[in-house]
Amino acid sequence: MLAIVIPYYKLTFFEQTLQSLASQTDQRFKVYIGDDASPESPIELLEEYQRKFDFVYHRFEENLGGISLTQQWERCIALSNKEKWIMILGDDDVLGENVVEAFYHDIEGITRVSNIIRFASMKIDGDGMSISKIYSHPRSEKSIDFIFRDSRSSLSEYVFNKKQILNIGFKDFPLAWFSDVLAVLEFSDFKEVITINEAVVYIRITDLSISGNQNNLKLKAKATFYFYNYLLTKKSGQFVKNQKIELLLKISKCYIYNKKELNYFFKISKIYLINFLFTDYFGFIKSIFFNVFRRK
Structure with a gap:
């Protein structure tokens, strides 16, 4: 039933x-x-x-x-x-x-x-x-x-x-x-x-729905970080290397576009390093500096 x-x-x-x-x-x-x-x-x-x-x-x-x-x-x-x-x-x-x-x-x-x-x-x-x-x-x-x-x-x-x-x-x-x-x-x-x-x-989808409402973007961004962080730290074994890199690219954007959340940077950095993704980590650091200079 x-x-x-x-x-x-x-x-x-x-x-x-x-x-x-x-x-x-x-x-x-x-x-x-x-x-x-x-x-x-x-x-x-x-x-x-x-x-x-x-x-x-x-x-x-x-x-x-x-x-x-x-x-x-x-x-x-x-x-x-x-x-x-x-x-x-x-x-x-x-x-x-x-x-x-x-x-x-x-x-x-x-x-x-x-x-x-x-x-x-x-x-x-x-x-x-x-x-x-x-x-x-x-x-x-x-x-x-x-x-x-x-x-x-x-x-x-x-x-x-x-x-x-x-x-x-x-x-x-x-x-x-x-x-x-x-x-x-x-x-x-x-x-x-x-x-x-x-x-x-x-x-x-309307302004009355969570998906359509534009006044809750900060909370959505926070939830997005929590989601990808959960997958990469609690369920990492479910993903192959290329999938982990793609997930890291997604979670990296959560920090690149919201640098006030400094704890995001340290958590993301830890994930890159414990997975020995040093080249990809360098790309993450590079993208941060690129984004800073582009805004200037």
């Missing part, structure tokens, strides 16, 4: 989310809505959907998402029952009408090879209009390979084996930025992710 967990806070686009659930061609799912002490009550709206699909609504009296979004996800997941599979759906995202049907169509083959299922995705704006192509993926792909190619990722487009969520948990990065990407790596045991390209999840 599939549980669709919605960490709720914003009412603005919530009706479109609910309507997409009511429109599913396969209704074999249960929805668990965890209200993060929102000032915008969804109760009146939810009453309109009482008989359209199966759901449980719970209001938490303390706002947690403002402190730790990943902890809000986890307490919402704790509302679920004995379902094996968990989708964490944003309160502004929308499922294509055949998402659940496609999930069950593929489930027998999927369970033998992966703990994660991914759907194709498309970005939409506040009016529900597409603002991107449909992002499809290889049918079967190593999660490590995914982070090294040009694509995108959002939490709503994945279905996770609940056992993996409970055993591993989400890493608590600021704004949960990259927490979902790391979850894909860790919940898959750095192995295969299976994609269902025949169904699409629509990801809403």
Whole structure:
């Protein structure tokens, strides 16, 4: 059975989310809505959907998402029952009408090879209009390979084996930025992710969403550093040399464009040196000086 967990806070686009659930061609799912002490009550709206699909609504009296979004996800997941599979759906995202049907169509083959299922995705704006192509993926792909190619990722487009969520948990990065990407790596045991390209999840990008908001760039940058630092220090053994160098180039940019974070420099330097990447480290130092003189 599939549980669709919605960490709720914003009412603005919530009706479109609910309507997409009511429109599913396969209704074999249960929805668990965890209200993060929102000032915008969804109760009146939810009453309109009482008989359209199966759901449980719970209001938490303390706002947690403002402190730790990943902890809000986890307490919402704790509302679920004995379902094996968990989708964490944003309160502004929308499922294509055949998402659940496609999930069950593929489930027998999927369970033998992966703990994660991914759907194709498309970005939409506040009016529900597409603002991107449909992002499809290889049918079967190593999660490590995914982070090294040009694509995108959002939490709503994945279905996770609940056992993996409970055993591993989400890493608590600021704004949960990259927490979902790391979850894909860790919940898959750095192995295969299976994609269902025949169904699409629509990801809403507006100034109300974390992805679309431009006032949180500093926190996003901090989370980006934490993510790459975690991979390079805690999961280094999962990557070959060329992948480590690429990750180091990404984390190096976190310092090059924010030199006030001097501790970043020392942590990055340590990673280069303990991996004996002396030539690449010289390139890192050179890029710092180049960036300084270019700004002058």
